[in-house]
Amino acid sequence: MGGCALLVAVLALLALGVGVLQLWGGAGPAPTNLTVMIPEGATLTRAATELEKAGAITSARRFVLLSKFLGSGEAIKAGEYRVPARLSQADILKLLQGGRTLQRFVMIPEGMPSILVHERVMAAPQLSGPVTVPAEGSVLPDSYSYNRGDTRQAILDRMQKAMSDYLAKAWEKRKPGIAVNTPLEALTLASIVEKETGKPEERRTVAAVYSNRLRRNMMLQADPTIIYPITKGKPLGRRILQSELRAVNQYNTYAMTGLPAGPIANPGRASIDAVLDPAQTSALYFVADGTGGHVFADTLEQHNANVQKWYALRRARGEM
Template sequence: MRKLGCLGIVFALVVVAALFLVMQSWGGAGPAPKNVTVIVPKGATLTAAAEKLEQAGAVHSARRFVLFAKVLGGSEPIRAGEYRLPAHIGQSDILKMMQGGRTLQRFVTIPEGLPSVLVQERLMAAPELTGKVAVPMEGTVLPDSYSYQRGDTREETLERMQRAMRDYLAQAWKKRSPRTVVKTPREAVILASIVEKETAKPEERRTIAAVYSNRLKQGMLLQADPTVIYPITKGKPLGRRILRSELEEDNGYNTYASPGLPVGPICNPGRASIDAVLNPSDSQALYFVADGTGGHVFANTLEQHNANVRKWYAIRRARGEM
């Protein structure tokens, strides 16, 4: 009996040791000496994913990984995608990443005011996106940072950007102020695109929007320089002063030559500029000019504006710009 008891103790110790080794193998550090990337294709089985892990050096044995995953990893399926696995990550943590779909996220960023020709350039330059994409219609993309995964198409990514604009514009339109002068969401985007190009200071947007709203109400020309530049460069920087002939060109965009809004947006405006147009400040200003600090000074009358312009010219002469 004593001998059987000793054998039982030994057996129990062996089982405990085996379980310890299993848990250590499953939850302990993995063999990868550095970060590795593993791509799990759509529809891949656990076995197929394990083979890719073994090939990348993230696990010692694909067969052992599958066995441990089925016994110890739960029933949650793995998800397809590109995974960036840290050095020495354990097998259990690898499975948790794949079950949770914690894939490598890549981003393409569209800044506020970016014209659509440059949106297309950014999409085409984004690594690991597939396919080609045409220049989208101006004003249809909502500026933001958009995540994507390896193998996503540029068309799909652009559609998400355009859907985001449609959704945001619809929400903002419902909250519009009675002070807004625009009559349709499209008009809101057109005017917001001008506001976006006219100021880099967030605190000025609603006042800039008020100036243009007041001008539209009074039937005045908007006289916005960015609308003159747009037909020439499609939104890219002009790199020189506007020519007199360009100020007189009647092309549907030039707000020095034609009253009202231009025929379309001149960039992709951000949320803040859309909000500013739909809720402009309660200002009577009709004019603004640069103040030398990156902002603008506003005026209700032409007399006040001319005085502000003289001050701006004096600043420029002091800088040697005139």
């Protein structure tokens, strides 16, 4: 009888052990993905309470107990966590110990003007505090990650530092003999290139056209520079008026030679690189070709012929 009792006890202990391991490593109770915020300085007990409130675990006390006996003993990290549906208690602990917090992103596309950068940062969820409109051209377009509770000023500072760092490195690698003399001039011209073409393969040629015009003291005649003083870079939503073509200000390159007073948008890396290493071409003109790109010309006569082709295409489309 004694042997049977011992066997029963051993089997019971084995069953208990299997049950505990299943409880620890088996599927959790959450039917869907959950978001849980672990405050700064939170203990394991406080974290367990937050997990129980969210429905990621069924018992905070049990989670703490199992974590102490079966977990690695590493400290947990504060932050906002995305807990996948049915995630086990063992994996939840690893998640908190690994600090794999939920990453949120704010994306700034190439050519976005600062007034829209400001709107996008202000609209980003779970950021705190206000920011002013950043200086035009001071933000490097990219996707920026942030955590819940970060300040808007902190993420904007990162965007501006990224631009400052990239421009400095790119300027050091610039080709000799380029048409711009300072990093600010490079940024200004890059912002025009960014707004003039969306085709990556054209950027260096567009940059070359404007560089050639600068060297000859010709007007750049870039349409986006007319629009900028009117809308601060937002879409105009209509055709440019003749009066706007003639308007004299610090940006309208149809009424002045040289570069505008400053950038008209936040250019991306490729446009900055294009200005600092433009294509080898004698082209001085370009016009849309109807495919989203442009056709380039060395002489005014060639350019006028290309313009007439563009007008004919627009008339055929019913746009004129």
